[in-house]
Amino acid sequence: MASGIKDKVAILGMGCAKFGERWDKDAGELMVEAFDEAMLDAGIDSFQIDAAWLGVAYDVVNLGSSGIPMSFALRLPNIGVTKVENYCASGTESLRGAVYAVASGAADIALAMGVEKLKDTGYGGLPIRTLGTTLDMIGVEGSGPGNFAQLAAAYRSVHDVGKDDLKRAMAHVSVKSHANGLKNPKAHLRSAIDIDQVLNAPMIAEPLGLYDCCGVSDGAACAIVTTPEIARALGKKDLVTIKALQISMSNGWEQQQAGGWNGSYFHTTRIAATKAYKEAGVTNPREQISLTEVHDCFSITELVTMEDLFLSREGEAWRDILDGVFDADGKLPCQIDGGLKCFGHPIGASGLRMLYENYLQLLGRAGDRQRKTPPSLALSHNLGGQPSENVSAVAIVGLADA
Amino acid sequence: MTTGILSFGAYIPKRRLQRSTIYAANAWFAGGLKGLAKGERAIGDWDEDAITMGVEAARDALTGIDRETVGGVTLASTTFPFADRQNAGIVKEALVLRDESGTMDVGGSMRAGTTALIHAFRSSQAGAGPQLCVASDMRKSRPASEAELLNGDAAAAVLVGQGPVIASFLGSHSLSVDFVDHYRASDSNFDYGWESRWVRDAGFHGVLVDAMQQGMRALGVGADQIDRLVIPITVRGVAASVARKAGFKEEAVADTLSLNVGDSGAAHPLLLLASTLERATPGEKILLVGFGQGVDMILLEVTEALRDLPARRGVVGSLARRGEDSNYMRWLFHRGLIDLERGMRSESDLRQPATALWRNRKAVFGLVGGRCTRTGTVQFPKTDISVNPNEHAKYTQVDYPLADKHARIVTYTADALSYSPAPPIYYGLIDFDGGGRMKVEFTDVEEKDIEVGREVAMMFRIRAIDEQRKFKRYFWKAAPVASEA
Numbered sequence: 001m002a003s004g005i006k007d008k009v010a011i012l013g014m015g016c017a018k019f020g021e022r023w024d025k026d027a028g029e030l031m032v033e034a035f036d037e038a039m040l041d042a043g044i045d046s047f048q049i050d051a052a053w054l055g056v057a058y059d060v061v062n063l064g065s066s067g068i069p070m071s072f073a074l075r076l077p078n079i080g081v082t083k084v085e086n087y088c089a090s091g092t093e094s095l096r097g098a099v100y101a102v103a104s105g106a107a108d109i110a111l112a113m114g115v116e117k118l119k120d121t122g123y124g125g126l127p128i129r130t131l132g133t134t135l136d137m138i139g140v141e142g143s144g145p146g147n148f149a150q151l152a153a154a155y156r157s158v159h160d161v162g163k164d165d166l167k168r169a170m171a172h173v174s175v176k177s178h179a180n181g182l183k184n185p186k187a188h189l190r191s192a193i194d195i196d197q198v199l200n201a202p203m204i205a206e207p208l209g210l211y212d213c214c215g216v217s218d219g220a221a222c223a224i225v226t227t228p229e230i231a232r233a234l235g236k237k238d239l240v241t242i243k244a245l246q247i248s249m250s251n252g253w254e255q256q257q258a259g260g261w262n263g264s265y266f267h268t269t270r271i272a273a274t275k276a277y278k279e280a281g282v283t284n285p286r287e288q289i290s291l292t293e294v295h296d297c298f299s300i301t302e303l304v305t306m307e308d309l310f311l312s313r314e315g316e317a318w319r320d321i322l323d324g325v326f327d328a329d330g331k332l333p334c335q336i337d338g339g340l341k342c343f344g345h346p347i348g349a350s351g352l353r354m355l356y357e358n359y360l361q362l363l364g365r366a367g368d369r370q371r372k373t374p375p376s377l378a379l380s381h382n383l384g385g386q387p388s389e390n391v392s393a394v395a396i397v398g399l400a401d402a
Numbered sequence: 403m404t405t406g407i408l409s410f411g412a413y414i415p416k417r418r419l420q421r422s423t424i425y426a427a428n429a430w431f432a433g434g435l436k437g438l439a440k441g442e443r444a445i446g447d448w449d450e451d452a453i454t455m456g457v458e459a460a461r462d463a464l465t466g467i468d469r470e471t472v473g474g475v476t477l478a479s480t481t482f483p484f485a486d487r488q489n490a491g492i493v494k495e496a497l498v499l500r501d502e503s504g505t506m507d508v509g510g511s512m513r514a515g516t517t518a519l520i521h522a523f524r525s526s527q528a529g530a531g532p533q534l535c536v537a538s539d540m541r542k543s544r545p546a547s548e549a550e551l552l553n554g555d556a557a558a559a560v561l562v563g564q565g566p567v568i569a570s571f572l573g574s575h576s577l578s579v580d581f582v583d584h585y586r587a588s589d590s591n592f593d594y595g596w597e598s599r600w601v602r603d604a605g606f607h608g609v610l611v612d613a614m615q616q617g618m619r620a621l622g623v624g625a626d627q628i629d630r631l632v633i634p635i636t637v638r639g640v641a642a643s644v645a646r647k648a649g650f651k652e653e654a655v656a657d658t659l660s661l662n663v664g665d666s667g668a669a670h671p672l673l674l675l676a677s678t679l680e681r682a683t684p685g686e687k688i689l690l691v692g693f694g695q696g697v698d699m700i701l702l703e704v705t706e707a708l709r710d711l712p713a714r715r716g717v718v719g720s721l722a723r724r725g726e727d728s729n730y731m732r733w734l735f736h737r738g739l740i741d742l743e744r745g746m747r748s749e750s751d752l753r754q755p756a757t758a759l760w761r762n763r764k765a766v767f768g769l770v771g772g773r774c775t776r777t778g779t780v781q782f783p784k785t786d787i788s789v790n791p792n793e794h795a796k797y798t799q800v801d802y803p804l805a806d807k808h809a810r811i812v813t814y815t816a817d818a819l820s821y822s823p824a825p826p827i828y829y830g831l832i833d834f835d836g837g838g839r840m841k842v843e844f845t846d847v848e849e850k851d852i853e854v855g856r857e858v859a860m861m862f863r864i865r866a867i868d869e870q871r872k873f874k875r876y877f878w879k880a881a882p883v884a885s886e887a
Contacts, residue, residue: 140841149815208815255841
């Protein structure tokens with residue numbers, strides 16, 4: 001394996017727009033909102049940016065093609081802007097471009113932006129689009145909840161967990177995230193919910209009820225990255241550096257009968273996590289990771305992801321969740337900012353929104369929701385696709401000296 | 403060699419709409435229908451049509467038959483999905499018959515099925531390879547019409563050829579007269595029928611009885627020698643009165659399935675023939691009648707080979723595979739007779755590129771996957787590089803048909819969010835017996851049928867309808883075997 005990028009790249013500044021039903025703003029204006037905050041944080045001028053990446057997933061309602069809409073919106077100095085799309089992992093994918101540019105020396109300062117304007121769709125949930133010419137003939141046009149809900153049936157069967165037990169653990173995931181989101185002024189949904197509300201909510205895709213699903217919103221988040229040396233030269237004292245950044249992509253193995261996949265977990269997350277821990281030098285993630293922001297598009301996704309990140313033992317995440325391990329005041333908080341559950345999931349923005357929270361928490365800037373035990377290593381996990389074919393991204397960031 | 407019937411099959415959709423439900427909804431307007439409000443009728447689901455039902459009946463008929471041997475397929479119907487695109491050709495692709503198979507659509511009359519069958523016998527006598535004769539109909543009817551209560555959706559298939567026939571073809575007789583008891587214009591969805599008393603007196607008791615008497619003379623067989631008489635007229639008492647007037651034994655008259663299926667139009671004679679063959683014993687003579695702008699008569703004699711015919715779903719199995727339905731609104735919506743608010747999610751507009759369909763026709767129509775000649779790995783779809791990451795063999799896959807393999811459910815969900823004409827839409831992942839894994843939509847499924855590990859079988863169905871361009875996209879879906887019976 002390559003030596004990796006640990007501590008080669010530092011975060012110079014970050015910004016995050018207020019997520020929600022932003023009837024007031026276009027995607028371009030949401031980007032400006034995140035960009036302004038990040039530039040203020042970074043303390044630079046836009047002419048200092050050498051290269052930029054834009055993560056955005058849907059063309060159906062959104063910016064349109066190419067990197068030009070971002071170059072226009074932010075009035076960037078005629079630098080290269082690369083638009084990337086990798087399903088719901090598009091935000092972390094844009095970060096990867098910027099981080100690699102800096103790590104390679106091709107750029108001193110690079111920008112990663114993620115944005116999505118979903119509330120021009122006209123209905124809840126994600127816009128409907130083609131699966132591609134071949135899959136439109138032989139694939140299945142499932143919805144997000146429908147695709148991810150299938151984890152539950154397989155998980156119950158593989159680990160012999162009762163329907164009610166699993167549903168309760170899933171409900172705890174959402175109750176916990178809502179409690180966290182309540183404290184976050186940038187979250188879309190800021191209301192506490194109780195377990196009965198979750199259990200009694202209308203069914204969206206068996207067994208996912210309304211509260212097992214994340215919201216759909218508009219949002220943008222951005223990161224400005226540079227080398228630790230440049231960051232220090234620009235006057236930054238407490239540095240958050242990238243410890244690991246790994247992306248893993250399905251190749252069809254999950255859809256091979258004799259391969260061994262049983263439908264209850266994410267093959268790619270296990271691969272990305274293993275590589276990321278190695279890159280970051282993490283040997284015992286449950287003890288060494290202080291905080292996680294994972295891709296809780298659905299409660300069941302967060303549940304199995306705890307196992308795929310090796311933070312719970314296989315078949316035991318549902319117990320750990322019910323035991324409060326991942327609550328804000330638990331041993332290893334997950335979604336201390338409210339997660340996708342409360343922020344909603346403007347696709348391209350989510351990966352960077354997760355990183356934003358980890359960045360704030362590491363620097364002690366998270367306000368009311370600041371983790372009391374000072375965190376040193378924080379993980380974000382950004383996932384796109386569906387259980388049987390997906391892209392999974394794991395980013396670990398930490399204090400430069402951690 | 404003797405020409406005759408080598409095999410038969412049937413398909414009746416699982417849903418049986420209660421006639422009392424239809425009547426209850428319309429009694430305020432058409433109280434006179436009360437007399438017809440007994441029993442139930444078969445209704446195709448939203449994802450079925452004459453082609454899909456025909457494919458299922460044909461697959462049933464091909465139980466135990468090597469498809470390479472089939473020489474041709476004919477689809478008889480008055481409700482072809484396509485006016486210019488051979489419907490039988492789609493059936494042929496779904497059955498993965500040889501490209502050299504002859505294909506033909508026969509329509510235009512309630513006699514389409516029997517006429518097609520006569521032609522199949524004649525071509526077989528002339529030396530053509532086994533001819534698959536499929537009849538399938540899904541007729542629309544206006545709410546509160548008699549047809550709505552009398553009709554039913556179904557398909558049947560008969561494989562005709564030479565060799566170990568289960569019933570020998572002894573001859574046929576036909577008469578063509580433009581007796582317009584009902585008609586449907588080319589651009590109309592609905593039949594227009596004349597007074598039923600006239601149809602009974604002048605049609606059934608007139609044209610039909612006369613033709614049957616004349617036909618028996620031409621065939622040189624006495625009416626009293628017929629052991630099983632198939633008259634596909636479901637109007638109460640008519641099959642018996644026609645038999646009596648024409649001199650046949652009343653006990654020879656086959657049940658018309660009027661109470662549990664309904665009149666399946668051009669498919670009905672073949673459906674009743676299949677049902678009759680399920681009860682017949684060697685040596686019996688069967689007379690099959692078709693009526694519609696004339697009369698067709700086919701005389702058959704059951705042979706000992708019937709005892710060796712492999713088990714199949716047939717009519718008995720199709721009747722047992724039954725789900726009682728009392729949702730009249732659902733059915734009206736599925737037949738396009740009421741326009742429900744479908745929401746924005748239904749607006750997605752997907753064109754079918756003809757180029758891509760042509761390239762992928764075996765996968766789409768035949769559910770043909772790939773099997774690696776080196777490792778034996780089975781996969782769907784077939785690809786240049788094997789799905790097996792330990793091998794990644796290139797260009798080693800050969801065609802591997804999956805449609806007739808049973809499978810087990812690996813994952814599933816019931817999705818109430820995605821637009822479907824029949825929410826929630828069930829889909830998931832299945833593992834085929836013998837290898838191969840696939841994401842599928844489930845059909846003919848209820849909550850109680852679905853769990854990880856349950857057995858499913860594939861069925862040819864409509865995947866989506868492009869309403870803007872009037873194109874239907876077909877593909878395979880998985881149906882629970884528990885309800886297959």
